[in-house]
Amino acid sequence: MKNKKQVNRLNKFETFVSKNKVLLVLLGLAVLIIAPFVVPNDYFMRVLCVILMYCTFGFGLNILLGEMGLMSLGQAGFVGAGAFTTAVLLTTLKWNFIPATLCGALVAAILGLIIGLPTLRLHGSYLAIVTIGFGEIMRTIFLNWTSVTGGPRGIKSIPRPSLFGLEFNYANKGFYFLIVLTTILVGLFCAALHKSKYGRAFATIKQDELAATLMGIETTRYKVIGFMLSAAISGLMGGYYAMMQRYIDSNSFISDMSVMIVSCLVIGGAGTLRGPVLGAILLVSFPEIFRDLQDYRFVFYGLIMIIMMVVRPAGLLGWDSTLPYQLPRSLSERRMKSLKKVQEKGDTD
Secondary structure, three states: OHHHHHHHHHHHHHHHHHHOHHHHHHHHHHHHHHHHHHOOOHHHHHHHHHHHHHHHHHHHHHHHHHHHOOOOOOHHHHHHHHHHHHHHHHHOOOOOHHHHHHHHHHHHHHHHHHHHHHHOOOOHHHHHHHHHHHHHHHHHHHHHOHHHHOHHHOEEOOOOOEEOOEEOOOOOOHHHHHHHHHHHHHHHHHHHHHHOHHHHHHHHHHHOHHHHHHOOOOHHHHHHHHHHHHHHHHHHHHHHHHHHHOEEOHHHHOHHHHHHHHHHHHHHOOOOOHHHHHHHHHHHHHHHHOHHHHHHHHHHHHHHHHHHHHHOOOOOOOHHHHOOOOOOHHHHHHHHHHHHHHHHHHHHO
16 A cells, blocks of 8 residues: 555656656756856856766766667766867867867767677677776776877866857856756757657667567667767767866776766666756765765765665656657557557458
8 A cells, every 4th residue: 555655656746747847947947047156166166067967978878778778887988088089189289179079079989889889799787898898998098098198197287168269167157058058959969869760769679679670670770879879978078077177087087987877877767868867966966965975975876776776776767768659649640540440340340
């Protein structure tokens, strides 16, 4: 009886959120606009930027884990590739931040292609182990490619983004709103991807890859595209990460970052866009609120993930992730009419 009441209460909350999506989105946008004018100093502004970055990292991983059911524990390698590419172009070649970050996303996408092709037949823990290895290989490259990455010294004095002579920093709120804009654009892209033919193909592959193949879906091509898109988003935001830190080295992109990205997605709810947002808010804010427990944050993350797998495996806001893809209304009506005709024909026979 108690469990039934909890389910009903949860269903009411889900119904409320589903009915008021537009209102909640507008409220979220208002909070994003007001937040930088309310926070007391640049430190809290930086925390807001980190939250938005992990939201975007979660969007990228959601293409693999949420849409296709492919686990990747090497996202830090893609983030690092984008960060170092952007940093080198900004410091050495003096490029503008827009082409520099786009090149960072392109390099990460190429790496996604390279790691995606040989792992097409892998699933579950096997794929996770391979991606962990990829992350460690990338960290070793960052550490030893001294002529490009600076080796153990890393790259320092990375400039802030600027446009037409105006530098985007914390003081003028420009850097924050730049990240907000990028996060929103990436979120809109992922929402459009979910509703496109690619999203439907990803969902079919996630449910049953063999059935998807028999239906004529080129699973190889779609899985590679998924890897490349996920890597490109991580690499793009990796460039912003480099400009925010202004100093990066190989230790900036260790496996802890990959675990953090996965935790944000799993706790918030894989298969949705709201999931990474909630997960990033909770997991990035926790070390800042409980600074005395910061050394134990991954113990906390592990315990939370264990509890989530038992109590709420779809994530705190992940109820839509288990629902089938909804057909367009016109297509649904045609399908119902055809089924009705078949049923009437059967009755007459």
